[in-house]
Amino acid sequence: MDEQHLVDQLRQGDRKAFAVLVNTFQKRLLKVAYGITLDPEESREIVQEVFITVFRQIHSFRQEAALYTWLRKMTVNQCLNWKRRWKRRFRWHHDPITRENDPGLSQEDTPMETPETLIQKKQFQDRLMAAVKHLPEKTRTVFVLYALEELTYKEIADFLQIRKGTVASRLYHARKQVAQVLNSKQTQEKPV
């Protein structure tokens, strides 16, 4: 189903078109939301809300940009919504009683990986996520748009309505934070 047809069908409230919309874009949007919120449940909630909003407001979609661009804009705006940010900060300052959101060691890792390498991989991932979590949300958002969505400086600047210099600066800080984790990994792996 091409995009024009999809939009036309959505405007008519078509159930199958809604399924196509969700199935086509959910994985990418979930990753963007998760990259910013670092919270799986919240990411799912945000992306679900975005699909519902799109379905209800598709008549206002002027098709000046691709449908995905609209979806991504809404997702990022939802992630940076003041109430959500407030709650997220609150959650991060409290340890949950049960760590339901901790994915632990992935069941989908290849069988070739030994328990040791899986543990090392998980530890590295945890360190990386901790480093990324320390970044201000606005910085992380720029990094997500750059690293996951492969947008250019100009596209990110236009998207977030900030200057290109600000994009460069935020990207640098994000890179430095992640590079520090990479550097410590490299140091640990060096033979003694």
Next chain:
Amino acid sequence: MTNSCGKYSEKQISRFIDEALSRQEREQIRQHLDDCPACRNLAAQFQKAAKTFEELVEPPDMTIDPERLYQSVQQSPEKTAGSRAGIFFGQGVRRVIPLRPLLAALSAAVLLVIGGITLMNNDISPDSPSAIVTSIDTEYTAVMIFETPDTHHTIIWYSET
């Protein structure tokens, strides 16, 4: 991690990777990287950072079921900000008193009460384990209820203003 070579700043190296420098600056840094292991290593780490983030920031396996979502859209009529607030506080209140100042005043009152109760009854530290029981959103305020293992409950009510 600091760059031991002071010829170019880390920020410049970062911009070099993004090709956000003038052609002349890019060429100068490119030549410098050939001779400087420290800057070369930094550039390699910076280049790897985005790729690593892209690979590792993977939400746990989850899927949104379009059919269930479609049903929930059909079941719940579209809510506007005004109607949400109206349901929460009752239409009568909204008609008689401006909503926003009312919410701000209520928020302040609730925070005062909670603050007092918290000070009198318990010693929950910010690091205590907790779980959010529920939360309710309106356009201008939100309420969150959470509990700790000692069954303490706290309500947080805040306003955008």
